[in-house]
Amino acid sequence: EVQLVQSGSEVKKPGESLKIPCKGSGYSFTTYWIGWVRQMPGKGLEWMGIIYPADSDTRYSPSFQGQVTISADKSISTAYLQWSSLKASDTATYYCAVTGNDGFDVWGQGTMVTVSS
């Protein structure tokens, strides 16, 4: 089965760091770009960035450049989204997704991140 598996909910305090994983299986992990999408409570989808696991080429949305780090470890078929210092405004659900222009489409179940003091 083709799937992306994300970790469960996270509750953190402002200023803390966080790295959330997205593990791919059932397909060639290095063949497709993996992207991250933010959805704040009650809001729309925001594209954050993508990474090509084969060589870790990464592209960020200007809105998220410098705010997060996207990385991947192809040896364990896992992509990551990382914050060095969380803010309350980072509270959201974060999805990883592979959507190729050939119709290949798989999404993780989402990781809900809550940042509160």
Add this chain to the structure above:
Amino acid sequence: DIQMTQSPSSLSASVGDRVSITCRASQSMISYLNWFQQKPGKAPKLLIYAASTLQTGVPSRFSGSASGTDFTLTISSLQPEDFATYYCQQTYTTPYTFGQGTKLEIK
């Protein structure tokens, strides 16, 4: 960046109605345009890719079209399970921007 302007932001319709949702791109682009459906608490689901290609397993009442920088998702006869939020997304150039979403509600 390519901006995707989606309209309407919300739409009220009845079962059996034909509805259309439009996305306008801020610049000319090849038809690397996806349409997603999202239900509350769930990840988005791809319906249409390359502007008009129906994803495998998606009912044929969904269709997509393109005219210049305008892209349209049409549902020919609404079913109860179609009430959800719909998003367009361009994948022509990064950042791969989404439209603002259209919430389709039952009248």
